[in-house]
Amino acid sequence: MGLTIDKEKSSSGFLIRVVGEVDLYSSPELREAILKAVPSAEGGLAIDMAGVTYIDSSGVATLVEGLRSAREHGTGFALVSPSPAVLQVLELARLDSIFEVR
Amino acid sequence: MNRDLHLTVRSDPKLLGSIRSLVRSWVDSWDVDVKTADEVVLAIDEACTNAIRHAYEGRCDGSLELTLHAAEEHLEFQVSDAGVSCPSECTERRPLQPPEVDDLEPGGLGIQLIYKVFDEVDFCRGESGGNCVTMKLKRSK
Numbered sequence: 001m002g003l004t005i006d007k008e009k010s011s012s013g014f015l016i017r018v019v020g021e022v023d024l025y026s027s028p029e030l031r032e033a034i035l036k037a038v039p040s041a042e043g044g045l046a047i048d049m050a051g052v053t054y055i056d057s058s059g060v061a062t063l064v065e066g067l068r069s070a071r072e073h074g075t076g077f078a079l080v081s082p083s084p085a086v087l088q089v090l091e092l093a094r095l096d097s098i099f100e101v102r
Numbered sequence: 103m104n105r106d107l108h109l110t111v112r113s114d115p116k117l118l119g120s121i122r123s124l125v126r127s128w129v130d131s132w133d134v135d136v137k138t139a140d141e142v143v144l145a146i147d148e149a150c151t152n153a154i155r156h157a158y159e160g161r162c163d164g165s166l167e168l169t170l171h172a173a174e175e176h177l178e179f180q181v182s183d184a185g186v187s188c189p190s191e192c193t194e195r196r197p198l199q200p201p202e203v204d205d206l207e208p209g210g211l212g213i214q215l216i217y218k219v220f221d222e223v224d225f226c227r228g229e230s231g232g233n234c235v236t237m238k239l240k241r242s243k
């Protein structure tokens with residue numbers, strides 16, 4: 001339970017690895033990490049979500065906000081290896097086609 | 103045999119994880135498939151989140167009441183609060199369809215997810231404030 005967020009910058013872009021549960025309590029931390037990373041994510045920002053065991057609409061809203069911010073900055077935004085929990089909620093919310101998924 | 107649960111919880115987002123665990127284990131005891139159980143947990147979480155965020159405007163000193171009730175034909179879940187009443191336009195059902203990113207509304211998704219998951223959803227407001235959402239899931243035969 002809880003959430004851990006790791007950040008990694010490489011030549012190919014910026015990676016944020018998210019592990020745990022994203023809900024009203026933890027999503028502000030993820031939001032801050034994403035919005036802070038976008039301006040300096042040359043090469044694009046990728047969010048590794050393989051380890052996300054739970055996500056709700058506040059978490060989804062955070063991802064959407066990240067996508068919008070990335071577009072405004074002219075940089076890429078992708079979800080990497082979204083877990084079944086992430087895919088299930090995106091599908092339920094009909095948002096599965098708006099994100100680039102790797 | 104009555105296996106209903108009634109829970110009173112502070113409107114603290116830190117408690118949402120515990121609420122989810124409790125709801126999950128209760129739902130799992132009623133022959134519900136994994137995918138549906140996941141969705142029920144999500145929807146209850148959304149109902150609680152709405153109460154914390156909107157009814158109590160983010161304050162942790164409010165109180166949420168949760169009832170988990172098994173009737174013969176359905177499982178019934180109720181989340182109520184004594185905070186600011188939600189305007190009726192906020193609880194209206196809207197179709198969820200793939201949007202354009204620029205058109206995306208960040209709010210309101212939680213309520214639409216609740217409508218998607220349950221067979222019956224009823225929102226009510228108290229005359230002097232408060233909200234109550236009752237959500238019913240048909241039991242498999």
